[in-house]
Amino acid sequence: MKQLSGGQKTVVALTLIFAIQRCDPAPFYLFDEIDAALDPQYRTAVGNMIRRLADMANTQFITTTFRPELVKVADKLYGVTHKNSVSRVNVVSKEDALDFIEHDQSHNVERAKL
Template structure:
């Protein structure tokens, strides 16, 4: 059972949207991190089901925890909110069935995301 209001009103996990389930899962991970921090966390598109304001909030929490706990957060994303709080960004490209990983600037990453969102919107 989960309560988002803190006023006793609870919902079953089965009733939650994908974004709400993500928030609950991240809350649990961040609570465990505060009690027993790991050296790094690897997140794969944790922001995919979240609305922009929640992606921004998650980015802020990740940034704050990384700074306070000396913990590294590694995240894949196609959204700008997580990129904005990143220290280092890597881009993955493919050529002749081979993947290449390179450090890219925030501007390059934002351009890629903008292009990706535009291409997927049409």
Template sequence: MMKKKDGDPVDNDYDEDGPLSDREGRVEKYIGVKVKVSFTGQGDTQSMKQLSGGQKTVVALALIFAIQRCDPAPFYLFDEIDAALDPQYRTAVGNMVQRLADMANTQFITTTFRSELVKVVDKIYGVTYKNCVSRVNVVTMEEALDFIEHDQSHNAE
């Protein structure tokens, strides 16, 4: 937990470990949470500022999934959570989402332009835009994978 000290700007990075209380025993106002992570399991920790986009995604998803295990919501809405991840991590996230959806009877709704998540879902919707009108249709996995392949090859040019 981070708290603002008198005269300090709000965005300082404090390493306060214990609870902070005022003279009357009330908890003082905290300004945020500092997260330190280790991807090696060793003593080396990094702050969020030091992480890559993919590592930040993994930390954020780990926090969301941990909260989900304690206090599940009926559904989660994710927007391209796999965009900054390498393919093997996208597959792992897709498998985790599928497992959590099956275990907790929770619905996960996510947007993606990557094949790894598409391969583990129950239902796929495609959104098209033509003549100033958006249309939402159920599509097959093959149609979705073809779209993704075409989109990736078109963006690579």
């Protein structure tokens, strides 16, 4: 395991979780940025697998992400804003979520150049 990359470790962990899910499904799964270490093609594959499993098993998958691949397969999207020490959770459109991600990624690229 020490020789695996972060993305490879993520794939191994997800494989185990998905195998358990097929044998003993839970009503929902909560994933926090599982796609952060994955390359785009693997993020797309994970998103498609989550979509298929959610459709087949009547299970909810709740994920946090800053990547477009999981947003594109989601049924419902929420945005969390923070202002004056208060967090707000709002339903957002897929278009708004993708715009936010694009802006966030371009902002991070600009910061990396500094």
